[in-house]
Every structure is written in structure tokens, then in C-alpha cells.
Amino acid sequence: MARLPGLGPRSAQRAVLFAIKNENSFLEQLINDLITVRDHIRKCKHCGNLDCGDICSICLDVKRDAHQLCIVESVADLWAIERAQFFHGRYHILGCVLSAIDGVYPEHLNTKSLVARVNADRITEVIIALNATIEGQTTTYYIADVLAGLGVSVSSPAHGIPLGGEFNYLDDGTISAAFLDRREVKLSKVKVA
Ligand SMILES: [Zn+2]
Numbered sequence: 001m002a003r004l005p006g007l008g009p010r011s012a013q014r015a016v017l018f019a020i021k022n023e024n025s026f027l028e029q030l031i032n033d034l035i036t037v038r039d040h041i042r043k044c045k046h047c048g049n050l051d052c053g054d055i056c057s058i059c060l061d062v063k064r065d066a067h068q069l070c071i072v073e074s075v076a077d078l079w080a081i082e083r084a085q086f087f088h089g090r091y092h093i094l095g096c097v098l099s100a101i102d103g104v105y106p107e108h109l110n111t112k113s114l115v116a117r118v119n120a121d122r123i124t125e126v127i128i129a130l131n132a133t134i135e136g137q138t139t140t141y142y143i144a145d146v147l148a149g150l151g152v153s154v155s156s157p158a159h160g161i162p163l164g165g166e167f168n169y170l171d172d173g174t175i176s177a178a179f180l181d182r183r184e185v186k187l188s189k190v191k192v193a
Pocket residue numbers: 044045046047048049055056057058059060
């Protein structure tokens with residue numbers, strides 16, 4: 001348990017003691033759930049999402065826009081975007097981002113399958129939604145370069161001030177990114193309280 005990400009030895013000990021103490025109401029169910037995960041969860045052959053089949057429910061959903069593709073680093077990032085319920089296209093999970101320290105180079109990104117998918121699915125728009133870290137941004141530029149010339153619109157989410165954020169509490173990098181990504185104030189959209 002202590003080897004699980006996010007759990008140190010003390011938290012792991014608390015979790016194990018809780019499980020032992022609640023053998024009937026918790027531990028049995030946990031064991032069954034873990035067996036279900038082991039036996040049924042698969043990596044989607046199209047996007048890399050996790051689901052109970054070879055093709056995930058997002059890729060199978062005909063109501064989603066098959067020509068809009070969002071590139072994310074991990075399944076957790078996909079789930080975060082899905083929670084917000086505004087994106088109705090499909091995904092491509094990279095699994096990693098470029099990082100010299102971690103030994104991740106362009107050949108590890110498997111961009112061949114990405115390019116093949118963009119062509120095969122006649123993708124018209126690609127949104128590269130990688131973390132706002134140096135590695136994430138380097139990877140964004142690399143992928144944008146790979147996709148250049150394929151006739152797709154390539155964008156990435158804006159960086160800057162979070163909703164409800166106050167300048168006084170933001171770091172320098174966030175403030176400068178927000179100024180660089182500034183946009184015109186559209187008067188028609190402004191509602192004065
Ligand atoms: Zn999928």
C-alpha cells in the first residue's frame with residue numbers, strides 16, 4: 001500500500017488497519033473490485049483511455065464530434081476534462097511528454113499513430129491540452145510541428161488567471177502568461193452588474 005502514489009507509509013498503515021478492521025463491509029468489496037479491474041479494464045485501442053472493452057465508450061459515442069481531437073498526457077487529464085462537460089470531441093492520450101531528465105525523446109511519443117489517426121478520421125481540429133510545464137509546452141510545440149501541413153487547425157488552451165483568481169496571489173509566470181494570452185474585451189459579451 002505504501003508503494004501507491006500519494007500514500008506515504010503512515011497513510012498506508014492507516015488504510016490497511018481500516019481495511020482489516022472493516023473486513024466484511026469494506027475489505028471483501030475492495031478485493032472484488034480489484035479483481036474486476038484486473039479482469040475487465042482495457043486500454044482503448046483508439047485513444048488509450050481505460051474502459052471495459054477494446055474501444056472505450058468515448059470513442060464509441062456517435063454523438064461526439066469525431067473530427068475534433070484533444071491530445072492529453074494521461075487518463076487522469078482526460079477524466080479532468082470530461083468532468084468539466086464542455087468538450088464533445090475525442091481524445092488521444094500521449095502517455096508521456098518530452099523530458100530529457102526522464103529520458104523521454106520524440107521517438108517515445110508515438111506520433112506516427114497520431115498522424116495516422118488525424119488522416120484516417122479526417123480530423124479538422126486538434127487541441128493540445130498538455131500541462132503548463134516546460135515539458136508540456138515543449139511537447140506542445142513538437143506536436144504542433146508534426147501536425148503542420150496536415151491541414152488541421154491546432155490550438156492549445158489559454159494559460160493565465162484562474163476563474164476567481166486575484167492578481168495579488170498569483171505567481172509571476174502565471175501573470176506574464178495571462179498578459180501574453182490577453183484578448184480583446186468583446187463589449188457584446190460584457191454584462192455590467
Ligand atoms: Zn477511446
